[in-house]
Amino acid sequence: MLNEFDLFKDFLRQQNLRWTPQRKMILEVFLSFEGHVEIESLKNKIRLHQPDLGIATLYRTLKLLTDCGLVEAHSFQNGKKTYERMFHVRHHDHLICTCCGETIEFEHPLIEKYQLQICEQYGFTLKNHKMELFGICRNCLK
Amino acid sequence: MLNEFDLFKDFLRQQNLRWTPQRKMILEVFLSFEGHVEIESLKNKIRLHQPDLGIATLYRTLKLLTDCGLVEAHSFQNGKKTYERMFHVRHHDHLICTCCGETIEFEHPLIEKYQLQICEQYGFTLKNHKMELFGICRNCLK
DNA sequence: TCTATATTGATAACCGTTATCAATTTAAAA
DNA sequence: TTTTAAATTGATAACGGTTATCAATATAGA
Incomplete structure (x- = not known):
């Protein structure tokens, strides 16, 4: 059964990019949320396990997840983006x-x-x- | 016949705010556009007539127009807002x-x-x- | 194991938007 | 008309989320 991790790994391989512990952790934590997620929330939860994760890596990985279609970014009035899961969710x-x-x-x-x-x-x-x-x-x- | 200028003037009076040449000019130029307008476009067009209009005034006035319901603000990925006329327009x-x-x-x-x-x-x-x-x-x- | 290259974290830079503030303008009262 | 309190303005510094830069490090195929 196809899941997000395999999809992301395939996407990375296709683009000659690499599967790293940081990317794995970020996807894992992202999937533990529902609805629209802010970078801030992701950062906080990830740093419980991996306190030295750079903020740039987080943004870069969200960009990759967006590029491969697993995630969608939205912009709001407050200037922040939110990220929304786009796979295995029913639209309504x-x-x-x-x-x-x-x-x-x-x-x-x-x-x-x-x-x-x-x-x-x-x-x-x-x-x-x-x-x-x-x-x-x-x-x-x- | 109710128009945007009267509505804006009423709104200002209600809030003890003032009707100024800058606000008049900004609304005038805003209405000359269609669809989603960026601050940049407004600034350029306004400065043809009023070269010393401050960018802060422009933002402040758009905020007022939004507050009184004449304008709706939208946010996009590139970080810029756009402003859309909300009165006397067919729904789309x-x-x-x-x-x-x-x-x-x-x-x-x-x-x-x-x-x-x-x-x-x-x-x-x-x-x-x-x-x-x-x-x-x-x-x-x- | 070796090696080319992608990745990372720290941090500076970017850029649209907002806050600050002294000078000016507005509008209502005198 | 003049006065006056308060709102407004323009210049610009500050803000904050996001991105770019870069040297050190990790990855994965040969």
Whole structure:
């Protein structure tokens, strides 16, 4: 069964790059998180085991993981990036109630299909998407 | 007919802030752009008329425009923010290149239709939505 | 084991954005 | 109109996340 470690190793071999203890540790710790992870969190957790890991190595490895498609980087207003696992996770969209904050996850295959259509039209290679529907849930309407 | 200038003026008055020539000029030039605008572009265009506008004033004014809802700020991988007009614009979704930050606006009526369908299914009253497709644009693939 | 080359950690540099501050402008009151 | 308290401005230093540099070290194939 294909897993992240094998994928990363293959990617490295393909590019004549090397499998190192640091890279292994970083991937391991990254996978122990869920959702969007900040460099800061990764650094702290990794340094429990490997106190002298350089911050540059961490950034470099996240870049590699992003390049090989296992991870996706996002940028936010605060200037920090977050990193999100992209393998072995199901994608879903969100319904968000702007009144109480309740969120519901859903999927719609036809919407996904039309998204691909649009990307083709503009020459985009679709990597990911985010759809959020904002509204009022039935409880808040009462 | 309500326009951006009046809205901004009202917002300023409400907060005991002042309507200044710089703020007027910045809003004016901002509205002359379409889509996602970078600080750099704004600065260059404004300085044609007002060569000594301070960069801090530009950032501060964009912050105010964002606070009052006329503008929305976005962050991209290259570390730069872009600013997008949020008033008197037809709703559209975004194709976003995670590599260079290029964005393309699009609409797809069928996607909108299925969004409504999903909302009905969950008893949601749809108010607004945000769909962002992240990918690599054709230039970055080269 | 040897050797070419990738990797690492430390740290300086980068760069977009923000904070600071003295001089100036605004707008409401006198 | 003049006065005045407070907001604003421009210049620039500071900030902070990320990247580049470089000498020392580790890796993996010969």
